[in-house]
Amino acid sequence: MSADPFDELERMLSSLFGEQMAADAVQALRSSGVDPESLAQMPGMADVSQLSPGQLLAIRAQFQQMFHASPAEPVNWAMGQDLALQQARRDGDPMVSASQAEAFRQALQVADLWLDTATELMPAPGAREAWTRSGWVERTLPVWKEVCAPVAEAVTAALSATLEKQIRQMPEEMAQAAQQMGALGSIMRTMSGTAFGLQVGQAVGALATEALGATDTGLPLTREPGTALLPANVTAFAEGLEIEDSEARMFLAVREAATARLYAHVPWLRGQVMGAVEAYAREIRIDTEALESAVAQVDPHDPEALRAALEGGMFAPQETRQQREALERLETLLALVEGWVEVVTAQAVAPHLPHAMALAEMIRRRRAHGGPAEQVFARLIGLAFRPRRAREAAQLWTHLGASAGIAERDALWEHPDVMPSPAELVNPEDFLTMRRMAQDMDAEMDADLASLLDGTLGYTEGARQAGAQPAEGGQAQDGADQAVGETAQEAAEPGAGPAQGGQGSGEGHGGSDSDEDSGTGSPEAPGS
Structure with a gap:
């Protein structure tokens, strides 16, 4: 009996898988610290002598395929x-x-x-x-x-x-x-x-x-x-x-x-x-x-x-x-x-x-x-498809071809963003109408945005007119201020004289002069 306990194991593996594979397997087991005597207790490792030559060949082929697969896969x-x-x-x-x-x-x-x-x-x-x-x-x-x-x-x-x-x-x-x-x-x-x-x-x-x-x-x-x-x-x-x-x-x-x-x-x-x-x-x-x-x-x-x-x-x-x-x-x-x-x-x-x-x-x-x-x-990953979606898709493509023509129908394949969505497959007959409505709305919004940016949008003219009114009011106020300033300047000139001063004073106190004038006839007030 050999002193090395792996010898018997290697002979057994050699009978199954050949000397080279047996040597590789034993080397791997040695490096992993496996007790060879305990392997006999593993299922499938005992009494291999009872296997037929055909079974041994089948096991050998399967072993070679199983353990020579790419480790990266x-x-x-x-x-x-x-x-x-x-x-x-x-x-x-x-x-x-x-x-x-x-x-x-x-x-x-x-x-x-x-x-x-x-x-x-x-x-x-x-x-x-x-x-x-x-x-x-x-x-x-x-x-x-x-x-x-x-x-x-x-x-x-x-x-x-x-x-x-x-x-x-x-x-x-x-x-x-x-x-x-x-x-x-x-x-x-x-x-x-x-x-x-x-x-x-x-x-x-x-x-x-x-x-x-x-x-x-x-x-x-x-x-x-x-x-x-x-x-x-x-x-x-x-x-x-x-x-x-x-x-x-x-x-x-x-x-x-x-x-x-x-x-x-x-x-x-x-x-x-x-x-x-x-x-x-x-x-x-x-x-x-x-x-x-x-x-x-x-x-x-x-x-x-x-x-x-x-x-x-x-x-x-x-x-x-x-x-x-x-x-x-x-x-x-x-x-x-x-x-x-x-x-x-x-x-x-x-x-x-x-x-x-x-x-x-x-x-x-x-x-x-x-x-x-x-x-x-x-079978592989649990994916299941519903055939009704294919029927709905066929109805949609048929409707598009009849209503818009082959070229417009096939143009939908140009980009995934314009492909029909799951919701649009539900009502194939409405697809083209809804898409054209959306395109018209997008075109209108784009035109309005362009007009807004270049100042030609309709309501910007009204805003411009409304903005002009405060400017005119400001000019009127400036004119009034200028008139008041000129009057004050005339009153301050040295050659103006008392009459001018009185006139100016009367103008400045018009309310008091009116009271005095009315005071001369004040006794008539009760009588009247």
Whole structure:
């Protein structure tokens, strides 16, 4: 028997994970001060000789993926991508033949020609492609990472803390062994990141079996502009409709191209949509009591069990005011995108596709039952959208196009400040009238302000006249003062004489002279 207690542990790990990984693991355990004998008491570490070769290979592969994830990322995206690809291929993932690829490329090119008659926005740059389901996963997963990163951090932190607490509440001998592991927190974070990565992979893989194109969710899921359709899913969509595949393909190509035009030529749209998703996710608060209750029934060493618990909604996010505001912004933006695409598509295909109305109704039903985007967000971060907003948005865009024309309708996409608000979606028919009234009021106020500043405003003339009256009164008073001054000067001159002085005195005492004059006839007063 070896004198070094780690030798037996290293041999056991070597049988599972190979010599290099075993050596790295033992080195980490040595540096953390773990007692190797106590590890045998940990769940899953005893009697590995009973495992079959297939089980050992599976454990080895899972161990390599779990513990070789990037420490800078909260989620094990490698395992998530693998699961997403497995899900995408679960019901088959037919390769795209050369003839199919050419047919779909031509459909997307023709779609741009049809759309030129229905919108002022130019075609999106980039390639026109046909993707497999697994290709859709690989092309869109980088953006799904961006979408899920904020919620992944919150969920992973809460889950790792709960799992660590769960281990510390194990029987004493197991708890002592667990507490000796200085890297316990790191291990729990790794387990949590793996669990969330599996959840994302499950959701994205399921979505790949339903998505019709690169923009089917209404989200900008590719970083580069372009358009793409999934032939296998387009064929499945057309089944049972008694409509030719070519007609369904053209209808969906126009929808795809219309959405791509928006995100390509409305520069603020992508940032606003992704920003609303991130703002919602940043405010996620985990119900720790519900989480602890759920984890108590889950084996913390089983990522599949953790993933199942995640899918069961054990996190129950508590919605905050900031989340409600972000959700309203996101709902409104996606509804406006979907409504505009619906209206523009209907206008573009009307002269060409005899079953356009039936195809549009299929899309509306698909949306009403919870479209792909709603299902994914509900599963990942609790976001749910209301289809009625898309219907209201479609009514608004239809009304604008009929009343104001295509150019004025599409001009609303020029800046987010002029986009319809949630309140304006409630009464689409009144939108244009209310906007024009507001514009007229703003124009009138601007004109009045300009007139006020340059002195040409109507009431400023009256103010100027009113200000002139006190000035005239002041001049009259100055004239009176001057007259009094001249009289006083004349009285003071030496050659004026007594008569002048008496006159001046009489003028100065006119009241007394009058009394004296009347005094000569005063006896007549009683008689009269």
